[in-house]
Amino acid sequence: MQSFRTGYISIVGRPNVGKSTLLNRLVQQKLSIVSRKPQTTRWSLHGIKTTKNAQIIYIDTPGLQKNPKLALNRYMNKEVINSLTYIDAILFVIEAKKWTELDENVLATLKKVSKNRTILVINKIDKLKDKNEMLSFISMINDKTGLTEIMPVSAKKNIALGKLENLIVKKLPVATAIYPEEQITDRGERFFAAEFIREKLISRLNKEIPYRLSITIDEFKSKKTHVDIHATIWVEKKGQKSIVIGTEGNVLKAAGKAAREDLEKLYNKKINLKTWVKVKSNWADSENALKQLGFSD
Ligand SMILES: Nc1nc2c(ncn2[C@@H]2O[C@H](COP(=O)(O)OP(=O)(O)OP(=O)(O)O)[C@@H](O)[C@H]2O)c(=O)[nH]1
Numbered sequence: 001m002q003s004f005r006t007g008y009i010s011i012v013g014r015p016n017v018g019k020s021t022l023l024n025r026l027v028q029q030k031l032s033i034v035s036r037k038p039q040t041t042r043w044s045l046h047g048i049k050t051t052k053n054a055q056i057i058y059i060d061t062p063g064l065q066k067n068p069k070l071a072l073n074r075y076m077n078k079e080v081i082n083s084l085t086y087i088d089a090i091l092f093v094i095e096a097k098k099w100t101e102l103d104e105n106v107l108a109t110l111k112k113v114s115k116n117r118t119i120l121v122i123n124k125i126d127k128l129k130d131k132n133e134m135l136s137f138i139s140m141i142n143d144k145t146g147l148t149e150i151m152p153v154s155a156k157k158n159i160a161l162g163k164l165e166n167l168i169v170k171k172l173p174v175a176t177a178i179y180p181e182e183q184i185t186d187r188g189e190r191f192f193a194a195e196f197i198r199e200k201l202i203s204r205l206n207k208e209i210p211y212r213l214s215i216t217i218d219e220f221k222s223k224k225t226h227v228d229i230h231a232t233i234w235v236e237k238k239g240q241k242s243i244v245i246g247t248e249g250n251v252l253k254a255a256g257k258a259a260r261e262d263l264e265k266l267y268n269k270k271i272n273l274k275t276w277v278k279v280k281s282n283w284a285d286s287e288n289a290l291k292q293l294g295f296s297d
């Protein structure tokens with residue numbers, strides 16, 4: 001009989017390469033929020049996939065930034081570094097046809113940890129024209145990184161993810177499962193409520209506002225037939241507050257409705273969601289405000 005394997009796999013890369021999309025696909029459940037805008041993920045999150053032969057605990061991490069100035073971004077980088085302390089392998093995610101200074105920065109960080117535990121995942125291969133384009137990119141990336149385990153995939157179009165999973169399982173030590181079979185994440189209900197609201201606002205807002213939003217959940221009451229959720233959306237300035245609310249409340253209403261629908265799918269229960277928008281000046285660059293909003297070491 002095959003031995004059961006269990007371990008931790010961190011998903012690391014620069015912002016916007018598709019790390020969260022990949023985690024959601026690998027665990028076959030929407031857990032991590034995704035957007036077209038970079039710097040979407042702020043917190044690490046475990047997505048757990050248990051099969052007959054293995055339990056893979058994937059860790060989605062924020063996009064690693066180079067020399068971040070804002071306290072929030074320094075916190076996000078710390079989340080990435082912390083995730084690298086207890087893992088069995090790393091998925092270093094890059095984007096097809098793109099190799100940037102930020103990818104170099106991620107590589108330099110990973111080299112300090114351990115190169116031979118790294119699988120280089122080239123995501124978004126659906127954007128490539130043909131096989132030749134892929135082969136020349138792989139050869140260039142192999143020269144640049146010295147990494148030999150390279151896996152081209154598309155998280156969005158579900159290409160080669162089974163192959164990737166097989167490769168990952170081989171990296172895990174023989175061990176019994178850490179989480180119960182049915183558990184799919186380490187995060188609690190309030191976390192997802194806050195994150196899904198943030199996702200729906202990010203996609204409806206522009207410029208700097210997506211980066212200046214933080215959500216706290218003030219009430220989460222699970223009843224027999226439904227869940228009551230009260231959420232506060234924190235912004236940095238008064239002007240941002242009226243934009244988040246929108247004309248006659250249209251932005252907030254639409255975001256709330258979309259978040260509710262996602263949460264109803266996750267919890268299989270009706271959701272009553274109430275939201276408030278409040279101002280906390282300069283929260284993203286204040287260590288104190290960050291702590292109050294739940295960002296802690
Ligand atoms: N064409 C294509 N787009 C993809 C693929 N995977 C992800 N995307 C898109 O890339 C964008 C970024 O995806 P995310 O999953 O949020 O990226 P991320 O690396 O988690 O980003 P941060 O959390 O900001 O670091 C979204 O618009 C996704 O739909 C893919 O395989 N193909």
Ligand SMILES: [Mg+2]
Pocket residue numbers: 019020021032033034040041061062063
């Ligand atoms: Mg992400």
